[in-house]
Amino acid sequence: MSAYKPLQGKLAIVTGASRGIGAAIAEKLASYGANIVLNYTSESSAQKTEDLAKRLQEKYGTSSIIVRADMGDPSVGDTIIASIKSSPLYSTSTAPLVVDIIINNAGISKNTKLQDITPELFKQHYDINVLGPLMLVKAAMPYLPHDGSGRIVSLSSVSASLGLPGQAVYGGTKAALEAVTRTWARELSDRCTATCVNPGPVVTDMYGGTSEEFKEVMRPFIEHAPLMNAGGAQGRGATPEEIAGCVGLLCLPDSYWCTGSVVSCNGGMIMGT
Numbered sequence: 001m002s003a004y005k006p007l008q009g010k011l012a013i014v015t016g017a018s019r020g021i022g023a024a025i026a027e028k029l030a031s032y033g034a035n036i037v038l039n040y041t042s043e044s045s046a047q048k049t050e051d052l053a054k055r056l057q058e059k060y061g062t063s064s065i066i067v068r069a070d071m072g073d074p075s076v077g078d079t080i081i082a083s084i085k086s087s088p089l090y091s092t093s094t095a096p097l098v099v100d101i102i103i104n105n106a107g108i109s110k111n112t113k114l115q116d117i118t119p120e121l122f123k124q125h126y127d128i129n130v131l132g133p134l135m136l137v138k139a140a141m142p143y144l145p146h147d148g149s150g151r152i153v154s155l156s157s158v159s160a161s162l163g164l165p166g167q168a169v170y171g172g173t174k175a176a177l178e179a180v181t182r183t184w185a186r187e188l189s190d191r192c193t194a195t196c197v198n199p200g201p202v203v204t205d206m207y208g209g210t211s212e213e214f215k216e217v218m219r220p221f222i223e224h225a226p227l228m229n230a231g232g233a234q235g236r237g238a239t240p241e242e243i244a245g246c247v248g249l250l251c252l253p254d255s256y257w258c259t260g261s262v263v264s265c266n267g268g269m270i271m272g273t
């Protein structure tokens, strides 16, 4: 067990924590000592999330609160806060609830070319990827710290800025999340910082589910991003842990002077943000 516990006793909400990048972020923050609210939505992920909570407890001695809730439901923020309050960790506590860290990680991406875009597809993406984070932060706002120590980190994507084919809707949701983040940075400046990270391809179910055609479009990018071909790798996606490492840094007390930014976390695929 690491002795380095910069987030000891803090509470972090991680949406979409059952697998992929979210599970790796939950583990990184738990390794720093934070108790974690593990959100997910699919029945098929119930056991995985239970197993993750158990592993975090055994490896790091942290507590988890599991909340199965759909980030596309406008009441999701209230549901998550109510679940925290009624959990064994808080229901008997006399100390006021403080939500120190929010990681807006849950997201969906269904690549769709212009001719196949429907209002339903648009609404589903914007509900989960944009409205969900807004409603979560709104519900958590009364519980954010009052000393500026809070952290909101949201998962954007290189898709917000690269104009990738089939990602008009998905890329739009990520650009929206970046805009929302800049407003949070100002409106909540007494309470927390607000930042985004923007991964390129990450080896998870989401990227695994993209078409061969899409992967061909991505190939030249990943073959030429400095860290994606470092060490003779000839182009590779990131591991979830590589993204979690950057998110973890943004949650540390030392990252306090970094807000309203999109922090480039894509092996050099995009520079200058």
Ligand code: NAP
Residues within 6 Å of the ligand: 015, 016, 017, 018, 019, 020, 021, 022, 039, 040, 041, 042, 043, 045, 069, 070, 071, 072, 104, 105, 106, 107, 108, 109, 128, 155, 156, 157, 158, 198, 199, 200, 201, 202, 203, 204, 205, 206, 207
């Ligand atoms: P993933 O492997 O598909 O996992 C998605 C996670 O989000 C799962 O935990 C899933 O929960 C959860 N989720 C999906 N819809 C949800 C909903 N309606 N309510 C609550 N939870 C929901 O995705 P990932 O690759 O780890 O991506 C995580 C984030 O990084 C996303 O925001 C994605 O856009 C972003 N990102 C990914 C990549 C990439 O290449 N993978 C690149 C750039 C950015 P269940 O298990 O319950 O379904």
